[in-house]
Amino acid sequence: MVSVTVDPSGTFLTLETRFGSTRFHAIWLRDNAQDPQTRSTGNGQRLVALRELPSDIRIASAAIEGTGVSISFEPKGKSIIFDLSWLDENAYDRTAAKERGWLAPQVETWSSDLMDNVPSGDFAELEKGGAALRDWLALVVRYGFGKVINGPVQSGALFKVVDLFGYVRETNYGRHFEVRTEVNPTNLAYTGLGLQAHTDNPYRDPVPSVQVLYCLESSAAGGENMVVDGFAAALRLREENEDHFNVLANNCARFEYAGEDGVCLTSRRPMIELAPDGELIGIRFNNRSLAAVTDVPFEHMATYYEAYRHLGEIIDDEAMEVTFRLEPGEAFVVDNTRVLHARKGYSGEGTRWLQGCYSDKDGLRSRHEAMVRETVREAAE
Secondary structure (H helix, E strand, O other): OOEEEEOOOOOEEEEEEOOEEEEEEHHHHHHOOOOOOOEOOOOOOEOOOHHHOOOOOEEEEEEEEOOEEEEEEEOOOOEEEEEHHHHHHOOOOOOOOOOOOEOOOOOOOOOHHHHHHOOEEEHHHHHOOHHHHHHHHHHHHHHOEEEEEOOOOOOOOHHHHHHOOOOOOOEOOEOOEEEEEEOOOOOOOOOOOOEEEEOOOOOOOOOOOEEEEEEEEEOOEEOOEEEEEHHHHHHHHHHHOHHHHHHHHHOOEEEEEOOOOOOOEEEEEOOEEEOOOOEEEEEOOOHHHEOOOOOOOHHHHHHHHHHHHHHHHHHHOHHHEEEEOOOOOOEEEEEOOOEEEEEOOEEOOOEEEEEEEEEOHHHHHHHHHHHHHHHHHHHHO
């Protein structure tokens, strides 16, 4: 049984459903009305600014009508019907307190247990769109990374991967960058040394939130790619030492890159980034780009460095990593605000050539959500 009651003040109503009791403010309801006078039927954007709504708006009456609730507002006498399922999906009257570091429901953390089930998609199938692309994007959203296999072995093919979900983000490195490494090189600039897991470009604000690495040559022994879930590492840090988690979340680090003429990129952000309500939303970890940390009070600096070391030890733990080898025509896409990536060292003879570029996850998430909604619409027809 569904029922609705209006508070005597008219400032809010209470909706009783099988899920429980939920309250909604009058101003919130009026601002979020879905009628065509309030929102465009074409794109859903608001047609009415908040300043145009009475600051003393009240609910005059409310009644259940089928699968909706009809609400009349005063002083202007506007009547609007709200869908009950929409109200349930968008209810904000929550009492449960969330722990600092909580995760969005579509996010799933992982460790080395994902090694045998790396999220992958066949390039030809992904290019067709449809369920294959939708489901692969869902895995990237959930786990923060995904492989692409059976792609063309040609320079610039990485742009075709980006075309699946978004647009290339050009930087001072250009539209893409070359990652060429030779074993036993004549030039030590092309080294086979391993790299610690890291996020790219923490000195940018905002950082490129998606990175694509595409393999064109891979004849060297070793050099496997490695990824670590930064969210899982941060939550493990919280479990092992909450003070260490808090000091990295509460204080900004500084990152810098000034390796080219005319370029000086700097940022000031915490290594563990939380939203105001405590949601874990970002990781920045890159020892090579860390500038002098100056935003931590003297009395907390020793703890800060203990926490920084502790987080690094967790990231370096093999139990946290997933490794896989990229062969020519294979790529991986990584959420650069969450998942750290690295490579193992090389041995023997051979070459390794990858091309990399950046994109942004708003495009990836938009493509996925649009495909999900389209699937829902088709199922309802």
